[in-house]
Amino acid sequence: MYTEDELVFIKENLGKRPLTEIAKQLGRSPKSLEMTLIRKMGTSNTKTSTGNITAGELAKILQVDRNTVIGWLARHGLPYKEKITRYKKKFTFIDVEEFWKWAAHNKEKIDFSKMLPYSLPPEPDWVKEERKYKKARNYCPWTILEEKQLLEWAQAGLSMQTISEKLKRTPSSVVKKYERLKGTN
The missing domain is CATH 1.10.10 (Arc Repressor Mutant, subunit A)
Known part of the structure; x- marks a missing residue:
């Protein structure tokens, strides 16, 4: 059984450090930590437990290449956080509400007509109007x-x-x- 202080430590470090490192710091086995995450959080998948989406997931929803989203992160100010999930793999996470704030100021970059309605809730009211117009060929690979x-x-x-x-x-x-x-x- 984990103490309340240990659970707080886990929550503070989850996604910032690999599970093996968190387990070692607590003097526990990684498997024990995984089981605790399943019992206390409903999942041992730290990617799922963030409530955010990855750059790849956003790319699928918007029907653009993943590298387009990575470009928005690197060159166009789309807010993101990198987190370690499970043991070593790092993911780029995007808060959906932060995405919508960014998208409101970068409408020219996104073809909302390709996006299914309410595929990224909470969807702002202005998206319905934007969805009516097919955008120019932004970020299309050259043939x-x-x-x-x-x-x-x-x-x-x-x-x-x-x-x-x-x-x-x-x-x-x-x-x-x-x-x-x-x-x-």
């Missing part, structure tokens, strides 16, 4: 054909603005892709 067309049109002397209109991509993404492709040739 081999698009890359070939870009190189051909640039070689033929078309402006990057014209090429971006033909490819239905932003001028900045066309310029960046062209520079990358030129560097590999």
Whole structure:
């Protein structure tokens, strides 16, 4: 039986340190700690017990690549926390309410029309209106054909603005892709 102080220690360290380390600090076996988590929290899966979602889960809900969500975390300020689950694996967790606050200021990055209604509760009222409009092709991977067309049109002397209109991509993404492709040739 774990003491009240031990249970507080577990809650404070769960997700911050591996279960083996927490168990060692308490002088208990990792298996004993797992069983206590199941009895006291209903699960030994620290990922499930956070109440947050992972970057991968958010990507599935929004129907975007996981790396798109990772990019939002790294470059666009989407709030997140990294936690260790079970023994060693680290997950990136996103609080759903924090996501919605961030999304309200970054609507142009998300195509809400791809998202099923109420798949990420609590869904703000403004999402219903946003869902009506299909967004431009943000964060879409380039096809081999698009890359070939870009190189051909640039070689033929078309402006990057014209090429971006033909490819239905932003001028900045066309310029960046062209520079990358030129560097590999």
